[in-house]
Amino acid sequence: MPELPEVETVKRGLETALQNNSFDHIKIYRRDLRIPIPANLEQRLNKQAIKNIIRRGKYIVVFTQTGEGFVLHLGMSGRIRIYQDKLTAEAQARHKHDHVIFDMQNQQRVVFNDPRRFGMLYSVDEQNWEQQKPFSDMGIEPLGNHFNPAYLANALSSKKSPIKSALLDQSVIAGIGNIYACEALYYAGIDPRRSAHRLNENETAKLCTAIREVLIKAIEAGGSSLRDHVQTDGSLGYFQTQWAVYGRQHEKCPACHDNCRIQRITQSGRSTFYCPTQQQ
DNA sequence: CAAAGCTCCTGACCGC
DNA sequence: TGCGGTCAGGAGCTTT
Numbered sequence: 001m002p003e004l005p006e007v008e009t010v011k012r013g014l015e016t017a018l019q020n021n022s023f024d025h026i027k028i029y030r031r032d033l034r035i036p037i038p039a040n041l042e043q044r045l046n047k048q049a050i051k052n053i054i055r056r057g058k059y060i061v062v063f064t065q066t067g068e069g070f071v072l073h074l075g076m077s078g079r080i081r082i083y084q085d086k087l088t089a090e091a092q093a094r095h096k097h098d099h100v101i102f103d104m105q106n107q108q109r110v111v112f113n114d115p116r117r118f119g120m121l122y123s124v125d126e127q128n129w130e131q132q133k134p135f136s137d138m139g140i141e142p143l144g145n146h147f148n149p150a151y152l153a154n155a156l157s158s159k160k161s162p163i164k165s166a167l168l169d170q171s172v173i174a175g176i177g178n179i180y181a182c183e184a185l186y187y188a189g190i191d192p193r194r195s196a197h198r199l200n201e202n203e204t205a206k207l208c209t210a211i212r213e214v215l216i217k218a219i220e221a222g223g224s225s226l227r228d229h230v231q232t233d234g235s236l237g238y239f240q241t242q243w244a245v246y247g248r249q250h251e252k253c254p255a256c257h258d259n260c261r262i263q264r265i266t267q268s269g270r271s272t273f274y275c276p277t278q279q280q
Numbered sequence: 281c282a283a284a285g286c287t288c289c290t291g292a293c294c295g296c
Numbered sequence: 297t298g299c300g301g302t303c304a305g306g307a308g309c310t311t312t
Contacts, residue, residue, distance in 0.1 A: 001305065034288070034307080058306075076305055077290075097290085116289040118306065134307080161283060170307080178305065268284070270305065 002058060002074040004142070004175030005218035005239065010080050011055040014110070017082045018062070022049040022105040030099040033117045034075060037100070041123055044068050056130075057138050057174030067126040075118025083109040138174045142211050147173070149205040156196040156204070163199065163207075164192035165268045176211070179246045180218065182273045184211045186245045186253070191279045192272045193265075217242070245273040253278055 002010070026042040038044075048064035055061075063069040074080075083091035086109035100112040100121060112121065129135065139155060140147050155173070159166040166172055167181040176184070185192050187210035190203055199207065221239035240247075244254050249264040253275035256262075260277045 003306095073306080075289090075307085114289095115291065116305090118289065120307095158282080165283085168306085269286085271303095 001076060001177060001179060002078060003177035003180050004055075004058060005180070005215055005222050007058050007060060007074065007175070008055055008219050009222035010074065011053055011060050013082060014060065014062070014080065015053045017108055017110060018050045018053060018104070020050075021108065022047060023064075023102060024105045025103040027101045027103070028099065029101075030117075033099065033114065033119050033121060034073075035120050035122055037121045038123050041070065041121070044123060045070065056135055056141070057170055058177070059134070061124065061129065063126045069124045069126050069129065071120065071122055071124050072112070073120040075114060075116060075120065077116040078112065078114040078119035081111040081113065083111075085109075134170070137171050139170060139172045140174065142173050142175060142215060147208065147212070149201070149208045152208050153199075153201065153204045156199060159196035161196055162192060162267055163190060163194050163196045164272050166196035167211075168268065168270070173211070175215075178270050178272075179243070180211075180214055182246045183214045183244055186210075186275060186279060187214060189279055191276075192267065192274050245275060248273060 023045050024047070026045055028037055028042060031037040031039075045064065045068060048066060048068055051063045051065045053060065053062050058073060060072040061069060062072070072078075081095075085091060085107050086103050087107065091109045095111070095113055097115040097117075098111050098113045099117075102110040102112075104110065112119070124132065140151055152173075156163070156166055159169070159172065161169075164181055164185060167176050167184065168178065182192070184207065188203065188207040190199065190207060218239040221242060245262050248262045251262050252258075252260060253262050255278055256275060257277070260275065262273055262275050265272050265274075
């Protein structure tokens with residue numbers, strides 16, 4: 001489940017692989033992802049030199065020197081594998097659900113694999129890209145300089161939905177998904193069922209800090225699974241072993257006493273895990 | 281306008 | 297062992 005930390009990990013891997021590099025040949029095996037891959041994507045990118053790679057929320061955006069670009073979203077099950085030499089047997093092996101292969105001028109190979117096909121790959125122009133959807137509707141970057149308690153309080157002031165659901169809203173904060181919403185609320189000590197606009201100043205400040213800290217820790221753990229090439233088995237790095245509440249129904253939370261158990265409830269059709277004792 | 285519900289998809293898992 | 301049922305969730309669309 002790629003959320004901001006996983007996408008950031010993939011982005012860093014791509015950056016290492018693609019910097020000072022050009023597309024040599026792009027092969028698309030399957031175009032019917034969540035949005036069809038545009039018919040001329042290969043044509044637009046072919047032989048183009050990479051300029052830069054950006055992460056915005058859960059999206060990765062790649063621009064070439066001529067201002068062509070594409071957006072990559074990993075959806076639920078998207079993975080990127082990178083090989084240093086496309087000629088090795090390992091790199092040549094086709095995996096089930098490999099939809100796109102980018103061969104680079106320096107012999108590297110980048111593979112996009114997505115079993116559930118919830119992912120997206122489509123063209124974007126560099127000019128005004130942030131003013132186009134979905135970026136135009138997107139909230140602030142939680143690890144950016146402008147994310148602070150005042151921003152968060154303002155963004156939540158019009159949200160009467162449960163705070164857990166509000167955190168999943170990409171127009172409030174970009175990049176948080178189900179796992180890190182649960183984790184952040186746990187560390188902030190806030191009950192996920194609370195109405196978002198009812199949080200007080202102190203709680204908003206704690207939540208702001210908790211969001212930053214949990215995302216930073218997860219990126220560090222995700223980064224630890226990187227090797228010389230994006231070991232992007234795409235997984236969550238090692239951070240899943242550090243989840244405090246997510247996926248831990250009936251267990252004790254890290255701060256719990258004997259009679260205390262992590263609960264699982266459903267909010268907006270998604271599982272929420274929380275500790276009734278620690279989160280009020 | 282906000283919020284809730286539905287849908288897409290396949291693999292993992294469970295019980296029999 | 298195989299088979300059917302259930303669950304997982306990001307985001308865009310539809311409905312309320």
